[in-house]
Amino acid sequence: MKTVFSYAKPYKWPIFIALCLMLLELSVELIQPLLIAKIIDDGILAEDVSVIWTWGSVMMGLAFVAFFSGVINSYFAAHAAQGFAFDLRQALFRQVQAFSMATFLRFPTAGLITRLTSDVTMAQNILFMGMRILLRAPLLVVGSLVMAFIVNVKLALYLVIGAPFLFVFLFIMARKGVGYFATVQHRLDRVNRVIQENLQAVRLIKAYLRGMYEASRFSKVADMLRKDTVKAMRMMELILPILLFVMNVSLMAVLWFGSFEIRNGDAQVGELVAVVNYAMRMTGAFSMFAWIIVAFSRAKASSERMEEVLLASEDLENHNSESSSLQRLEGDLRFENVSFNYQGKAEPILDKVSFHVSPGEKLAIMGATGSGKSTLLNLIPRIFEATEGKIFVDGLEVKEWPLKDLRDTIGLVPQQSILFTGSILENLSWGDTDAAPDELEEAAKKAQIHESIDLFPQKYGTRVGQKGVNLSGGQKQRLSIARALVRKPSILILDDSTSALDVKTENALWDALEEEAATMLVVTQKVQTARGADCILLLDEGKVVGYGTHAELMEQSELYRKIADSQTEEEVIINGENHS
Numbered sequence: 045m046k047t048v049f050s051y052a053k054p055y056k057w058p059i060f061i062a063l064c065l066m067l068l069e070l071s072v073e074l075i076q077p078l079l080i081a082k083i084i085d086d087g088i089l090a091e092d093v094s095v096i097w098t099w100g101s102v103m104m105g106l107a108f109v110a111f112f113s114g115v116i117n118s119y120f121a122a123h124a125a126q127g128f129a130f131d132l133r134q135a136l137f138r139q140v141q142a143f144s145m146a147t148f149l150r151f152p153t154a155g156l157i158t159r160l161t162s163d164v165t166m167a168q169n170i171l172f173m174g175m176r177i178l179l180r181a182p183l184l185v186v187g188s189l190v191m192a193f194i195v196n197v198k199l200a201l202y203l204v205i206g207a208p209f210l211f212v213f214l215f216i217m218a219r220k221g222v223g224y225f226a227t228v229q230h231r232l233d234r235v236n237r238v239i240q241e242n243l244q245a246v247r248l249i250k251a252y253l254r255g256m257y258e259a260s261r262f263s264k265v266a267d268m269l270r271k272d273t274v275k276a277m278r279m280m281e282l283i284l285p286i287l288l289f290v291m292n293v294s295l296m297a298v299l300w301f302g303s304f305e306i307r308n309g310d311a312q313v314g315e316l317v318a319v320v321n322y323a324m325r326m327t328g329a330f331s332m333f334a335w336i337i338v339a340f341s342r343a344k345a346s347s348e349r350m351e352e353v354l355l356a357s358e359d360l361e362n363h364n365s366e367s368s369s370l371q372r373l374e375g376d377l378r379f380e381n382v383s384f385n386y387q388g389k390a391e392p393i394l395d396k397v398s399f400h401v402s403p404g405e406k407l408a409i410m411g412a413t414g415s416g417k418s419t420l421l422n423l424i425p426r427i428f429e430a431t432e433g434k435i436f437v438d439g440l441e442v443k444e445w446p447l448k449d450l451r452d453t454i455g456l457v458p459q460q461s462i463l464f465t466g467s468i469l470e471n472l473s474w475g476d477t478d479a480a481p482d483e484l485e486e487a488a489k490k491a492q493i494h495e496s497i498d499l500f501p502q503k504y505g506t507r508v509g510q511k512g513v514n515l516s517g518g519q520k521q522r523l524s525i526a527r528a529l530v531r532k533p534s535i536l537i538l539d540d541s542t543s544a545l546d547v548k549t550e551n552a553l554w555d556a557l558e559e560e561a562a563t564m565l566v567v568t569q570k571v572q573t574a575r576g577a578d579c580i581l582l583l584d585e586g587k588v589v590g591y592g593t594h595a596e597l598m599e600q601s602e603l604y605r606k607i608a609d610s611q612t613e614e615e616v617i618i619n620g621e622n623h624s
């Protein structure tokens with residue numbers, strides 16, 4: 045919990061003020077029974093009205109002090125707790141942003157969402173309540189006991205009977221609670237994961253009529269959450285009745301033996317009333333303990349989960365490293381015996397891959413599905429780190445490049461188009477926030493999307509729905525390409541990003557990209573596209589099985605010839621059908 049609550053440090057003054065006010069409120073509460081005893085013994089029993097008036101007025105005055113202390117305490121407590129939660133959430137978000145891909149994959153997305161939402165709220169609640177009742181309740185118990193001893197030692201002793209039992213009991217419950225609530229948060233992760241997957245795949249679910257199936261999947265995880273929460277809460281609900289039982293037995297003992305003490309002259313009526321009053325306050329405070337233990341257990345479990353993220357420092361990307369003075373890369377790219385395997389997997393996904401692309405050249409990468417094409421591309425901007433071998437950009441190993449410089453001049457268009465909610469203009473300028481509107485338009489023209497945008501009533505101001513729901517697959521792909529072009533990349537990486545384009549649009553796109561000075565890496569399944577490249581790299585199960593121009597590969601590689609022949613046959617069939 046230490047790391048999480050270190051984010052409360054900037055709020056030490058509001059916390060200090062809130063705690064002082066809480067102590068003031070508490071002191072007033074502890075003095076009240078003393079004053080009641082005085083009014084009874086020196087006022088009511090001694091029939092002295094002036095004593096009643098004097099101490100009655102003091103009690104009223106103190107009640108006002110307690111009231112205003114409580115109000116101001118809430119103000120400072122809310123300020124500190126909200127600020128703390130804001131800072132903590134920001135820190136978690138930044139940490140997740142800094143995760144390397146390998147670290148990121150260790151945490152399921154839904155688990156990260158729960159940490160950034162529900163877990164932060166748990167910690168915020170405990171801090172807020174900490175300044176209100178968390179400390180107040182135990183202090184009230186101890187303070188009441190001390191005051192009871194001051195009033196009458198003998199009577200106070202009866203109150204202590206159950207104390208050792210209660211402390212051991214509470215300690216055990218708190219320890220159990222942490223484990224139970226860690227399970228509850230874990231269950232919440234799973235519920236979030238099912239919700240997330242479900243919402244993302246809503247079209248597929250409708251098309252496959254899998255609504256009921258998904259509902260039952262959700263029901264299962266929601267039921268597990270319910271069962272574990274009930275289990276945890278049931279255990280916690282035991283706390284209050286047991287506490288109240290022990291306290292009531294102590295109270296009975298005070299009243300029973302107190303009556304003898306009064307008869308013996310060892311205690312006065314007012315003293316007995318005061319001690320009973322303290323006992324009632326202790327009981328009230330103890331009843332808060334049940335809640336405190338629940339809140340504490342949840343906050344501790346949540347803090348541990350957040351600390352997993354905050355302390356995951358082994359594999360972070362350093363985006364703040366000094367930028368070199370170089371503004372733009374040349375775009376010379378060399379792979380030397382590069383191998384890669386995903387964490388925890390023994391077999392290499394890429395096996396001793398070597399190739400070279402000179403600045404401004406275009407390399408087409410082909411290969412069956414799962415042959416490692418996307419993986420290879422991800423190694424260039426260091427989204428994953430090569431396990432073996434070396435990758436050079438402009439003669440310098442990618443590991444040596446400041447990450448910012450390296451990524452600033454790479455335009456990566458992933459296989460799946462990812463767009464953000466906002467306008468088309470915002471999505472384009474996401475590529476480079478400094479780009480002027482005419483540069484954005486220029487990029488859109490090259491990506492062959494300008495004309496489509498022009499047909500929208502709101503043109504570049506058109507809202508892109510969540511994940512680009514209101515755009516076609518081809519429009520999304522072209523917007524993604526335009527966004528990469530906005531960066532004026534030295535190395536442009538297209539991971540099968542034109543699969544949804546018709547032949548005419550695709551050809552126009554390649555013609556427009558010819559004018560780009562960038563080195564280009566293009567993953568494609570189409571021999572027609574690969575033919576236009578300066579060189580083709582053919583991958584099979586992570587190994588390079590062909591490397592050369594179209595003509596060279598037609599001569600040297602049987603696999604390439606097969607692919608080319610199959611696509612020619614397809615064309616013939618399609619064209620034949622069209623003619624018939």
Ligand SMILES: Nc1ncnc2c1ncn2[C@@H]1O[C@H](COP(=O)(O)OP(=O)(O)OP(=O)(O)O)[C@@H](O)[C@H]1O
Pocket residue numbers: 149386389393411412413414415416417418419420459
């Ligand atoms: N995050 C990951 N963790 C573990 N294995 C992975 C991961 N991503 C991909 N793989 C595996 O790596 C292999 C290569 O995947 P990759 O996406 O690079 O292939 P690809 O050639 O781009 O395929 P496609 O043409 O279908 O996109 C596959 O066998 C895949 O199962």
